[in-house]
Amino acid sequence: MSRKITIRVFKHNPQSKISKPHFVSFEIDETPKMTLFVALSEIIAKYDADLSFDFVCRAGVCGSCAMLVNGKAKLACKTLTSHYKNGEIELMPLPVFKLIKDLSVDTNKWMNSVNKRIQNWLHTDKITQNSKLERRVEPQISQDVFELDRCIECGICIAACGVAIARADFVGAYGLNRIARYSTDPLDERTDDDFYKIVGDENGVYGCVSLMACELNCPKNLPLLSKIAFIRRKINAIKRTK
Numbered sequence: 001m002s003r004k005i006t007i008r009v010f011k012h013n014p015q016s017k018i019s020k021p022h023f024v025s026f027e028i029d030e031t032p033k034m035t036l037f038v039a040l041s042e043i044i045a046k047y048d049a050d051l052s053f054d055f056v057c058r059a060g061v062c063g064s065c066a067m068l069v070n071g072k073a074k075l076a077c078k079t080l081t082s083h084y085k086n087g088e089i090e091l092m093p094l095p096v097f098k099l100i101k102d103l104s105v106d107t108n109k110w111m112n113s114v115n116k117r118i119q120n121w122l123h124t125d126k127i128t129q130n131s132k133l134e135r136r137v138e139p140q141i142s143q144d145v146f147e148l149d150r151c152i153e154c155g156i157c158i159a160a161c162g163v164a165i166a167r168a169d170f171v172g173a174y175g176l177n178r179i180a181r182y183s184t185d186p187l188d189e190r191t192d193d194d195f196y197k198i199v200g201d202e203n204g205v206y207g208c209v210s211l212m213a214c215e216l217n218c219p220k221n222l223p224l225l226s227k228i229a230f231i232r233r234k235i236n237a238i239k240r241t242k
Ligand code: SF4
Pocket: 150, 151, 152, 153, 154, 155, 156, 157, 158, 173, 174, 177, 214, 217, 218, 219, 220, 221, 222, 224
């Protein structure tokens, strides 16, 4: 039997001089397997066409729809309303990122800034020749790199991290995961010393105090803590030689 659920949504438009942060509650009929994405779409269609939230894929792939659900960062398109037994769900925008409106935040600005700082691209002097086969990489190493490349840049590991909330320059699990990815990839010619120069400080690998929220909340189940430890071990070894 279907039930009524109450969705309490944060609303605010920072661009408007008259807008003030507030919550609005909507009561809707829950349908089987209803996700928060479906619930929000119904609210927009029936009650509040002005409500803003982000989505693209509706399948946990694009990373756009992350938001706080009863205080925990989650993907709206992968979160079932039935998970909330008392039928009361409060939605807020992710912290850390710039608020665009209501539940919509600008993760791109934060990601672009971190991507530049950690130089989030493959570094090599070799010129790619399309007529030739790619350089060979051991299958297990390729698998390890692909595993870390599954990050969808949703920002949940950042929004869930107390250090990232408190310290604006911390590259977080997202940034350290990218460093681990390039450090694992033999096609990237950077040395451990190069990575030390990028993340060998309090805004990098020494900023992490193992709160564990990044890995516990990552919707792709990435091994973030073990990868931060992997980078920290490499950087510690470099530090000892300095
Ligand atoms: S590491 Fe996980 S939580 Fe962080 S941005 Fe990537 S997919 Fe999202």
